[in-house]
Structures are given as structure tokens and as C-alpha cells.
Amino acid sequence: MNTIKKLVLTGLLAAIGAASAYAQQRPGAVVLMTESGTFEPQTVYVAPGDIVVWQNNDAFWHSVKTDTQGFGPESDLVFRYGMPPSSYYWWRVPFNTRSGSVIYYHCKFHGVPGSGQGYTYGYGFGMVGRIVVQ
Numbered sequence: 001m002n003t004i005k006k007l008v009l010t011g012l013l014a015a016i017g018a019a020s021a022y023a024q025q026r027p028g029a030v031v032l033m034t035e036s037g038t039f040e041p042q043t044v045y046v047a048p049g050d051i052v053v054w055q056n057n058d059a060f061w062h063s064v065k066t067d068t069q070g071f072g073p074e075s076d077l078v079f080r081y082g083m084p085p086s087s088y089y090w091w092r093v094p095f096n097t098r099s100g101s102v103i104y105y106h107c108k109f110h111g112v113p114g115s116g117q118g119y120t121y122g123y124g125f126g127m128v129g130r131i132v133v134q
């Protein structure tokens, strides 16, 4: 494991640890941004209060942007110009999110949003993913 990977992993665990200590919640899911320009896995299943972590494992920049304006993950809040290689971003599913909600998102560089309203309106296309709240 090289130093950068170690640093990223340490940071990742620290972020999850800090957030977990704050709310006593488990990390819900880790999504990788891959060299084929996809979110892997494309669908993650989480509970309200869970943390979703996106890790950019690609050589290119990516982003996480909710299809539902004002609700959902928004990596631009942390990485204004996109997520560089080896960076990660995390977002907590709000505790009051309704079970059955599906939060669609896309990469602003490689995907287009669907008409997501926080429920099942469907994917956009390109580099897209979704969070299913159980």
C-alpha cells in the first residue's frame, strides 16, 4: 500500500470515526468512482443516519451531485471544482429521510441528472448512481 493510499484510508477512517462518534451511526456504504467512469456499486442500500462515502479511484476528476436540488450528496460543497484523484467525499443520509426514498445523483462531468425528486423518478444517464433508503 503506497503512502497516498494509506493517507486516504486513514483520512477516510478518521472521517467515518468522527462522524460515527458524533451520532453513533455505522458507515452505510462506500462507492468507488472507477476508471470506466462509473459509480461502483451503482446502487447502495442504506438507513437514515448512515454515511455514504465516495472514493475517487480514477485518474480523472469526478463529482457527486444530487439530481434533487437542495437534497442529497453535493461534493461541490467540499470540492468546488470536482473531486481530484484519490479524494473522497462523504454525506450523511438525514435521519428524517423516509424509508423507500431513492436519491439519484450524477457526476457533473460525465453524467446528466434524471428528474429525481427524492423518490423513484429514475436515472439520468452516463455516470449516475442512486441511494436507496430502507
Ligand SMILES: [Cu+2]
Residues within 6 Å of the ligand: 037, 061, 062, 063, 107, 108, 109, 110, 111, 127
Ligand atoms: Cu465523473
